[in-house]
């Protein structure tokens with residue numbers, strides 16, 4: 001995965017759309033990827049998360065198809081795939097078309113019929129690094145098709161459609177965080193979401209003196225898929241043993257009183273979730289006060305808990321996070337942690353802006369020295385959520 005940016009917009013996709021389909025798009029929409037600042041593996045436990053949208057996004061251009069079928073192509077250079085309108089409502093090939101099929105099926109279920117459509121998709125959200133390129137795709141497709149159909153869909157509903165696509169068409173039992181921030185993100189703001197009620201508050205993340213640094217470990221361990229579902233199951237078992245509807249309702253006192261019945265693994269999984277919810281609140285409060293040191297404490301605690309209790313980190317990511325305490329410019333870093341589902345992917349760090357390039361370079365060098373892996377980084381601002389860029 002390369003974190004170096006390539007600009008994409010309505011202007012960059014339109015010439016390709018014309019080349020592929022012989023006509024100009026009638027609607028163009030965009031939706032961003034995300035970096036999660038804190039609150040990991042809490043969303044499917046009805047807990048709190050605090051992501052922000054990236055400036056990187058997926059752009060989807062559409063127009064009525066003159067050939068009576070859906071036609072779509074993926075990133076530039078891909079061939080055109082044709083699908084009969086009815087066939088687009090069930091999973092099929094190529095695999096990535098399921099993101100489009102799933103959105104069409106979910107719109108259909110809500111009574112929104114999409115006539116034959118030509119669709120071109122481009123994205124500069126890095127793929128495979130835990131920055132939610134899939135959520136960006138689902139939310140961008142949904143936003144473009146809603147504009148195409150002339151309907152307004154509440155961004156919360158757009159997020160739920162994206163999540164349903166993952167569950168039903170891609171077989172990923174994810175929570176709501178990634179799609180929610182992609183649909184609801186606001187420029188310059190982090191978003192603290194209560195995943196039980198989908199109520200949220202926006203917290204300014206536009207302090208010029210602090211930068212968000214995202215650094216890729218450039219590894220993705222294959223056990224990620226099964227391990228995610230397994231963690232979910234362990235959490236459900238833990239809440240059922242403790243007699244609470246979800247780990248959101250559990251407290252550390254309750255957890256201690258069930259320690260033996262839970263067994264070591266379920267006990268530690270639940271301890272992570274309970275502690276992580278508290279850390280999201282501490283982090284949000286610290287941000288509101290502009291107390292970056294305190295925010296950093298919560299991030300460090302989050303990483304340790306994900307590593308030791310939830311066991312979703314990996315050696316490479318731990319190396320990157322520990323380098324944040326060991327590089328010469330370590331004092332310019334407020335805090336760092338793994339971000340996303342885990343088993344590889346990226347770390348996120350809050351860094352003094354004046355030193356951020358130096359810090360990034362020291363981390364790249366240190367990481368290469370210790371693991372032999374060369375990688376890339378991104379200094380990012382909180383970007384805007386899903387939006388229609390153009391309608392004819």
Ligand code: GAF
Pocket residue numbers: 039040041042043044174175176177178340341342
């Ligand atoms: C993945 C999932 F898609 C999210 O819902 C969330 O659970 C995250 O892992 C872990 O916090 O990104």
